[in-house]
Amino acid sequence: MTEASSYSPSMLRGLWALTNRELKKWYKAPLIFFLSIIQPIIWMGLLGKAMNLSALIPTNIPGLDVDAVMKTSLGTSDYFSFMAVGMIGMTALFTTMFSGMSVVWDRRLGFLNKVLSTPVSRGVIIFSKVLSATLRSMFQAGIIILIAFAFGLKFGAGFSLLNLLGVFGILFLLCVGLSSAFIAITIRSTRMETPMAVMNLISLPMMFASNAMFPSKLMPDWLQPVAHVNPLSYANDAVRQLLIFDAIDYTQLAMDFAYVGVFAVIVASIGIVLSWRFLRK
Amino acid sequence: MSDDVIKTEGLTKIFNKHLVAVDHVNFEVKNGEIFGFLGPNGAGKTTTINMLITILRPTAGKATVLGRDIIKEDSEVRSVIGVVPQEYTADEDLTGLENIFLCADMYGIPRKVAKERAEELLKLVELTDFKNKKVQTYSGGMRRRLELACGLINRPKVLFLDEPTLGLDVQTRTATWSYIRRLKKEYGMTLFMTTHYLEEADALCDRVAIIDHGKIVVVGSPEELKRNLGGDVITLGIKEDADVSDIIRSAKHVKDVKKENGAYRIKAEFGEITAPSIIEVLRQKGYTVTRLSLTEPTLNEVYLEYTGKSLRDSEESRENVMIQRMTMRRARQ
Numbered sequence: 001m002t003e004a005s006s007y008s009p010s011m012l013r014g015l016w017a018l019t020n021r022e023l024k025k026w027y028k029a030p031l032i033f034f035l036s037i038i039q040p041i042i043w044m045g046l047l048g049k050a051m052n053l054s055a056l057i058p059t060n061i062p063g064l065d066v067d068a069v070m071k072t073s074l075g076t077s078d079y080f081s082f083m084a085v086g087m088i089g090m091t092a093l094f095t096t097m098f099s100g101m102s103v104v105w106d107r108r109l110g111f112l113n114k115v116l117s118t119p120v121s122r123g124v125i126i127f128s129k130v131l132s133a134t135l136r137s138m139f140q141a142g143i144i145i146l147i148a149f150a151f152g153l154k155f156g157a158g159f160s161l162l163n164l165l166g167v168f169g170i171l172f173l174l175c176v177g178l179s180s181a182f183i184a185i186t187i188r189s190t191r192m193e194t195p196m197a198v199m200n201l202i203s204l205p206m207m208f209a210s211n212a213m214f215p216s217k218l219m220p221d222w223l224q225p226v227a228h229v230n231p232l233s234y235a236n237d238a239v240r241q242l243l244i245f246d247a248i249d250y251t252q253l254a255m256d257f258a259y260v261g262v263f264a265v266i267v268a269s270i271g272i273v274l275s276w277r278f279l280r281k
Numbered sequence: 282m283s284d285d286v287i288k289t290e291g292l293t294k295i296f297n298k299h300l301v302a303v304d305h306v307n308f309e310v311k312n313g314e315i316f317g318f319l320g321p322n323g324a325g326k327t328t329t330i331n332m333l334i335t336i337l338r339p340t341a342g343k344a345t346v347l348g349r350d351i352i353k354e355d356s357e358v359r360s361v362i363g364v365v366p367q368e369y370t371a372d373e374d375l376t377g378l379e380n381i382f383l384c385a386d387m388y389g390i391p392r393k394v395a396k397e398r399a400e401e402l403l404k405l406v407e408l409t410d411f412k413n414k415k416v417q418t419y420s421g422g423m424r425r426r427l428e429l430a431c432g433l434i435n436r437p438k439v440l441f442l443d444e445p446t447l448g449l450d451v452q453t454r455t456a457t458w459s460y461i462r463r464l465k466k467e468y469g470m471t472l473f474m475t476t477h478y479l480e481e482a483d484a485l486c487d488r489v490a491i492i493d494h495g496k497i498v499v500v501g502s503p504e505e506l507k508r509n510l511g512g513d514v515i516t517l518g519i520k521e522d523a524d525v526s527d528i529i530r531s532a533k534h535v536k537d538v539k540k541e542n543g544a545y546r547i548k549a550e551f552g553e554i555t556a557p558s559i560i561e562v563l564r565q566k567g568y569t570v571t572r573l574s575l576t577e578p579t580l581n582e583v584y585l586e587y588t589g590k591s592l593r594d595s596e597e598s599r600e601n602v603m604i605q606r607m608t609m610r611r612a613r614q
Binding site: 007009017 | 331
């Protein structure tokens with residue numbers, strides 16, 4: 001035991017080890033794993049099926065084509081399909097929110113100090129949190145798509161497996177951005193209450209001020225700009241185009257990817273810079 | 282490599298621009314020794330250790346660990362040291378073995394090597410039978426031993442232990458001491474530990490530094506410090522009624538004699554040698570010694586001499602209080 005360790009820390013090994021540690025807490029705990037699957041089902045039932053907007057429109061008015069009305073407003077004639085995609089964004093938002101909380105936990109339990117005293121890169125410590133939240137969200141998104149399909153989600157006419165890849169691509173970018181943002185908020189915090197309050201304050205407004213449940217073009221003028229800068233709107237739009245719209249508007253889709261991509265890169269960079277600054281006090 | 286494994290020069294940490302936690306501390310830790318950092322709560326022990334293990338940035342001064350600068354070469358320092366923190370940092374949702382592997386991954390140790398080392402370390406800390414149990418089922422002592430195993434996974438040349446026996450029962454504490462002694466003896470490891478248990482420092486440390494209010498007040502081996510305090514105390518009674526203070530004082534190594542309640546309280550160096558010579562001197566003068574006791578000063582006296590007897594109500598950060606409370610709670614499980 002006298003010779004010095006001749007192994008040098010590898011970024012990827014460290015990243016995967018820390019990420020897997022977070023994921024194990026989830027997939028090795030049957031109850032938590034089960035709840036994380038059941039949660040989107042409940043939301044979909046409540047918001048997707050119970051709040052069916054197309055049911056508001058009476059079908060007995062002559063000359064009124066309900067499907068056409070829905071299609072003009074929502075881009076698809078099926079409100080449940082529209083809503084199910086919104087659920088994917090919402091789940092991503094809520095799951096990534098908790099990545100911030102786990103930094104506070106690790107700080108409190110001393111685990112953070114422990115990891116900080118090993119040669120693993122500081123950026124890796126933070127990015128493992130981002131990555132684990134992202135992987136969890138993407139897994140849940142997959143589950144939502146499956147369940148939604150079972151409940152009657154209608155795929156767009158041009159839907160292919162390539163589209164599905166695009167869906168996960170944009171979700172990856174969205175989740176990296178969102179969880180980096182939440183971690184940046186909590187990185188200096190030593191108590192649970194502050195980040196909890198901040199997240200409660202921003203999560204629901206962030207969801208409603210996006211096109212998750214309601215098309216942003218029909219929102220009041222004062223809300224539209226908010227929905228317009230909200231990365232959630234862009235991600236939702238991209239997923240809808242890829243999943244349920246019959247015709248894909250490729251310029252808009254490229255715009256969605258660019259916007260969410262830039263958001264992810266900027267916020268993740270901020271998160272990593274903050275981790276260098278604040279993890280070592 | 283020079284003989285000094287750790288060397289600090291004017292190491293200082295000031296929190297929030299006015300709270301001086303560590304104040305221009307200078308000391309060296311030599312290769313292969315157990316160096317103890319003693320001091321009351323809030324004296325700056327943990328702050329010093331945190332700077333040396335590079336998770337706190339010093340406000341001023343510098344320090345090297347194994348010749349590497351803790352500020353400029355922090356990542357190199359981290360890869361050659363082992364740390365056993367004050368808190369229980371193992372992940373409760375993982376098993377003991379998974380926790381060790383997690384640590385190994387942080388150092389980039391290949392899984393095959395990590396497996397061999399883990400087996401060896403689990404045997405050392407006697408956790409082999411529990412390696413596949415989740416840490417939440419571990420007792421305080423088992424957790425502490427697991428922390429020790431994790432801290433050793435990279436085969437460090439120097440191991441930092443922050444309050445290694447905080448909140449442990451006597452059995453576990455004694456066991457922990459024996460592991461620490463083995464690390465020094467069998468692996469030639471240098472150990473830097475903080476403690477506020479004086480008997481622990483006395484039993485384990487080759488040299489101790491007493492730190493108070495962020496400053497080192499004295500450094501030396503426990504024996505040296507005790508001796509500097511004025512040596513042993515010999516209490517002696519004689520059959521006769523006379524005052525023999527002057528005769529006792531004439532014996533070699535006697536520093537002070539006081540007559541208290543009919544007995545003589547003698548402060549002397551090298552008590553084991555001095556006591557027989559006092560008896561001899563008295564016998565020659567015709568006095569008979571009826572009772573005699575010899576007490577060596579403990580580190581307790583040394584400690585109180587340097588840090589005073591007043592109680593400490595130090596200001597602690599909310600974070601530290603939380604962590605400590607949680608550690609104590611889990612130690613009692």
